[in-house]
Amino acid sequence: MRQPERPVGIVGYGAYVPRYRIAAQEIARVWAASEGALPITSKSVPGPDEDTITMAIEAGRNALKRAQIAPQQLAAVWVGSESHPYSVKPSGTIVAEALGTSRWISAADWEFACKAGTEALSAGMGLVGSGMADYVLAIGADTAQGRPGDALEYTAAAAAGALIVGPAQQALATIEATVSYVSDTPDFFRRADRPYPMHGNRFTGEPAYFHHVSTAAKQLLAELGRTAADYHYAVFHQPNVKFPQTVAKQVGFTPEQCQAGLLAGEIGNSYSAASMIGLCAVLDVAQAGDRILLASYGSGAGSDAYSLVVTEALVAARNLAPRTSAYLKRRQLIDYATYAKWRGKIVE
Amino acid sequence: MNLPKQWRLKGQRYRLEGQRHSDGRVRFPAQPAKLGEPQDAWQPYQLANTGELFSWTAQRSNRSEFDHEPIVIVGIIKLADGCLITAQLTDCEPSELQIGMAVEAVTRSWGKVGEDDLLVYGYKFRPQLID
Amino acid sequence: MQQVFIAGTACTAVREHYDRSLLDLALEALRGAVGSFDPSLIEALYVGNALGDTLSEQSQLGAYIAGAAGLNCEAVRVEAAGASGALALRQGYLAIASGQADVVVVLGVEKATDKLDAAVQASLALGLDGELERAVGLTLTGGWALLMQRYLYQYQLPATALAPFAINAHANGAGNRNALYRFAINAQKWANAGQIAEPLNMLDCSTVADGAAAVVLVSERYAREVAQPIAIVGSASSSSTVALAQRPDLLWLEAAAASGTKALQQANIDRDAIDLIELSDPHGIAAALSLEALGYAERGQASQLAAEGVIAKDGALPLATAGGYKARGDVGGATGVYQVVELVAQLRGQAGANQVAKAKTALAQCLGGVGATAVTHILQVAEV
Numbered sequence: 079m080r081q082p083e084r085p086v087g088i089v090g091y092g093a094y095v096p097r098y099r100i101a102a103q104e105i106a107r108v109w110a111a112s113e114g115a116l117p118i119t120s121k122s123v124p125g126p127d128e129d130t131i132t133m134a135i136e137a138g139r140n141a142l143k144r145a146q147i148a149p150q151q152l153a154a155v156w157v158g159s160e161s162h163p164y165s166v167k168p169s170g171t172i173v174a175e176a177l178g179t180s181r182w183i184s185a186a187d188w189e190f191a192c193k194a195g196t197e198a199l200s201a202g203m204g205l206v207g208s209g210m211a212d213y214v215l216a217i218g219a220d221t222a223q224g225r226p227g228d229a230l231e232y233t234a235a236a237a238a239g240a241l242i243v244g245p246a247q248q249a250l251a252t253i254e255a256t257v258s259y260v261s262d263t264p265d266f267f268r269r270a271d272r273p274y275p276m277h278g279n280r281f282t283g284e285p286a287y288f289h290h291v292s293t294a295a296k297q298l299l300a301e302l303g304r305t306a307a308d309y310h311y312a313v314f315h316q317p318n319v320k321f322p323q324t325v326a327k328q329v330g331f332t333p334e335q336c337q338a339g340l341l342a343g344e345i346g347n348s349y350s351a352a353s354m355i356g357l358c359a360v361l362d363v364a365q366a367g368d369r370i371l372l373a374s375y376g377s378g379a380g381s382d383a384y385s386l387v388v389t390e391a392l393v394a395a396r397n398l399a400p401r402t403s404a405y406l407k408r409r410q411l412i413d414y415a416t417y418a419k420w421r422g423k424i425v426e
Numbered sequence: 427m428n429l430p431k432q433w434r435l436k437g438q439r440y441r442l443e444g445q446r447h448s449d450g451r452v453r454f455p456a457q458p459a460k461l462g463e464p465q466d467a468w469q470p471y472q473l474a475n476t477g478e479l480f481s482w483t484a485q486r487s488n489r490s491e492f493d494h495e496p497i498v499i500v501g502i503i504k505l506a507d508g509c510l511i512t513a514q515l516t517d518c519e520p521s522e523l524q525i526g527m528a529v530e531a532v533t534r535s536w537g538k539v540g541e542d543d544l545l546v547y548g549y550k551f552r553p554q555l556i557d
Numbered sequence: 558m559q560q561v562f563i564a565g566t567a568c569t570a571v572r573e574h575y576d577r578s579l580l581d582l583a584l585e586a587l588r589g590a591v592g593s594f595d596p597s598l599i600e601a602l603y604v605g606n607a608l609g610d611t612l613s614e615q616s617q618l619g620a621y622i623a624g625a626a627g628l629n630c631e632a633v634r635v636e637a638a639g640a641s642g643a644l645a646l647r648q649g650y651l652a653i654a655s656g657q658a659d660v661v662v663v664l665g666v667e668k669a670t671d672k673l674d675a676a677v678q679a680s681l682a683l684g685l686d687g688e689l690e691r692a693v694g695l696t697l698t699g700g701w702a703l704l705m706q707r708y709l710y711q712y713q714l715p716a717t718a719l720a721p722f723a724i725n726a727h728a729n730g731a732g733n734r735n736a737l738y739r740f741a742i743n744a745q746k747w748a749n750a751g752q753i754a755e756p757l758n759m760l761d762c763s764t765v766a767d768g769a770a771a772v773v774l775v776s777e778r779y780a781r782e783v784a785q786p787i788a789i790v791g792s793a794s795s796s797s798t799v800a801l802a803q804r805p806d807l808l809w810l811e812a813a814a815a816s817g818t819k820a821l822q823q824a825n826i827d828r829d830a831i832d833l834i835e836l837s838d839p840h841g842i843a844a845a846l847s848l849e850a851l852g853y854a855e856r857g858q859a860s861q862l863a864a865e866g867v868i869a870k871d872g873a874l875p876l877a878t879a880g881g882y883k884a885r886g887d888v889g890g891a892t893g894v895y896q897v898v899e900l901v902a903q904l905r906g907q908a909g910a911n912q913v914a915k916a917k918t919a920l921a922q923c924l925g926g927v928g929a930t931a932v933t934h935i936l937q938v939a940e941v
Binding site for chain 3: 435453454455480481482483484485486487488489490491492493498500501502510511512513514520525536548550
């Protein structure tokens with residue numbers, strides 16, 4: 079268990095989800111006749127003018143509004159993603175420039191499959207917790223891709239979550255402690271020159287997702303001397319609906335504790351953003367004193383778990399930017415042809 | 427590929443950087459003083475990022491850089507501080523648009539430049555999000 | 558200041574001249590306008606052309622065309638988007654008026670069909686503000702559509718209010734063998750046309766095509782030797798901000814108003830003395846705003862002039878007697894010269910099927926882009 083010397087917390091948060099959705103049924107209509115268990119109802123699809131950078135910018139702007147700080151007060155802008163638009167050239171500098179930060183910042187891109195965003199969050203805790211900086215913006219954003227017809231295509235979605243780490247005294251939710259747990263597990267990967275990732279089907283489950291997430295979450299609870307019953311909310315990485323529900327049960331959480339932060343059914347797996355916007359959705363409804371467990375997952379593999387406590391400041395701050403539900407509500411369904419065109423699946 | 431030009435324009439494109447006159451007038455983008463104006467008459471100013479739709483068109487016949495979408499919607503927006511700005515509208519269909527409706531600025535992709543794809547980003551406007 | 562007269566005029570048919578080059582078209586018009594006039598007397602050539610750099614990949618059009626014509630004289634290409642030809646005419650006018658020359662030739666030429674539509678759109682859009690309008694995807698047609706949408710809103714009009722401009726243009730185009738579209742349209746067809754840039758529909762949008770037109774301008778000394786010389790009694794141009802959003806009043810074509818007023822003042826006549834008129838009318842909204850800028854209608858009222866037949870061939874102010882941009886065809890930077898070729902034919906009583914009775918004084922106004930450049934000329938039957 080890690081705790082910074084100087085107590086830290088989330089001083090601002092912001093979500094972003096694109097307007098467009100494709101129904102899992104629509105993908106099934108094209109690729110599989112089976113009406114069998116679809117992993118989600120629909121997934122978010124970025125519009126033709128959206129990418130990880132534009133989504134990160136909007137989530138970042140929302141986080142700044144709630145933090146009520148000037149962009150020039152940020153010491154770092156870190157963007158975690160597995161779909162950075164450039165292979166070489168940081169997303170972070172573009173996001174920072176758009177937000178209007180000082181140029182005397184650290185701006186970098188992080189990569190750890192679906193937990194690139196929480197890697198940035200943990201690093202932000204280090205920078206603020208050591209006293210080296212006051213505010214760090216950690217963003218998880220992805221426009222994930224699945225090979226046409228592959229199981230991943232049903233869920234690979236797009237969204238961005240932004241969290242600003244700052245001193246605990248100003249926090250909307252303090253971060254009590256964190257753990258990170260990793261191992262070399264090739265459950266899902268993509269080489270730079272390949273358009274779509276490879277995944278290990280059922281191998282992505284037990285030895286990968288479930289092992290890492292439950293180990294990290296249980297370890298954090300154990301070291302804090304708590305049980306799931308001490309928490310109002312739990313948010314787990316959500317590649318689909320079933321995985322987070324199953325891991326929640328393994329760690330001892332009830333479906334009710336997970337409901338507010340479980341968005342995958344409506345928007346799919348938003349990769350680096352998934353656990354972060356789950357947290358955003360919880361912060362949209364939580365009350366002072368509520369305790370939240372957050373556990374991300376990144377293939378390859380690892381999990382970061384955090385214990386948070388909501389402060390009195392949250393209720394007023396959450397109205398300063400659009401709530402996650404505002405993005406979920408503006409839902410425009412598209413057909414597979416439009417989706418295939420926008421996502422570059424039509425080869426000319 | 428015009429890297430320096432794209433780089434030079436990022437302030438106005440990313441952050442709606444314009445100018446404000448000492449008499450309160452606002453203009454976009456930042457530009458040199460007109461002949462006869464004192465050099466410091468206009469000071470840097472970040473425009474309001476909300477406004478109302480002043481006019482719009484749904485273009486069905488577009489230049490090759492833009493013809494990957496069947497319709498390009500371009501509007502003139504009257505920003506809350508009174509300044510007019512021409513911009514693409516996004517996240518909407520022509521049937522939703524009405525002069526006077528509330529819109530807000532977002533940063534979106536403007537496309538790619540050159541055969542190696544420099545990515546260009548800038549302002550667009552969308553119907554104001556309803557919370 | 559010398560008086561300036563139009564001696565010869567000529568134009569090619571407006572067509573998709575796939576088998577002809579810019580030079581072919583230019584030479585046909587030049588040959589026709591110069592006629593039997595001694596070419597060695599020509600002291601300057603002014604070429605109006607908007608799209609040559611991008612669509613014909615040729616610059617230095619002055620020398621390029623002068624050389625092909627065998628003229629070794631001052632040769633200038635003038636560019637102001639759609640107003641290029643009209644501004645070239647004004648340069649020719651100034652050369653003679655100033656006494657620097659006695660015989661000059663003005664040519665408007667556009668060769669638009671060598672490239673595909675998207676490239677033509679791109680080339681036309683160069684007349685917009687590059688950083689503020691073109692970069693966000695606006696097209697020239699889209700620029701006019703933005704004005705139309707606001708106009709309909711401001712004055713509470715249906716889009717069909719502007720239909721009579723295109724219907725009038727097509728009625729006239731049917732009688733002009735040089736027109737691109739030689740057929741009439743009706744209100745029903747107009748109302749059913751598909752959208753190009755909403756609210757501009759296909760029958761409210763001109764088609765860019767190829768053509769060249771030329772006029773020979775002379776001083777009084779030479780005008781005496783010409784049958785039916787036509788005097789240029791007013792010539793003025795003005796400009797306003799290219800970027801639409803930076804204009805103080807989106808629905809007021811400031812340059813059109815300024816150049817019109819100045820030209821009328823110079824001619825020392827009232828606008829009601831004008832017997833027929835040529836305008837930049839690629840869309841009904843352009844004609845309407847131009848008529849308002851020139852003071853022929855109160856703001857928001859110009860469509861009534863069209864509805865009431867004032868602009869018809871037998872109306873009080875016939876407009877677009879050769880078919881306008883819509884039916885004659887939109888010849889880009891050559892338009893200003895085409896307008897004058899038509900008005901000269903009318904003033905000389907040589908306009909055939911579309912002849913306006915007793916035409917003595919005519920006005921041509923030509924716009925660049927969405928009216929950022931405006932050039933106005935007033936022509937009169939001369940007595941020399």
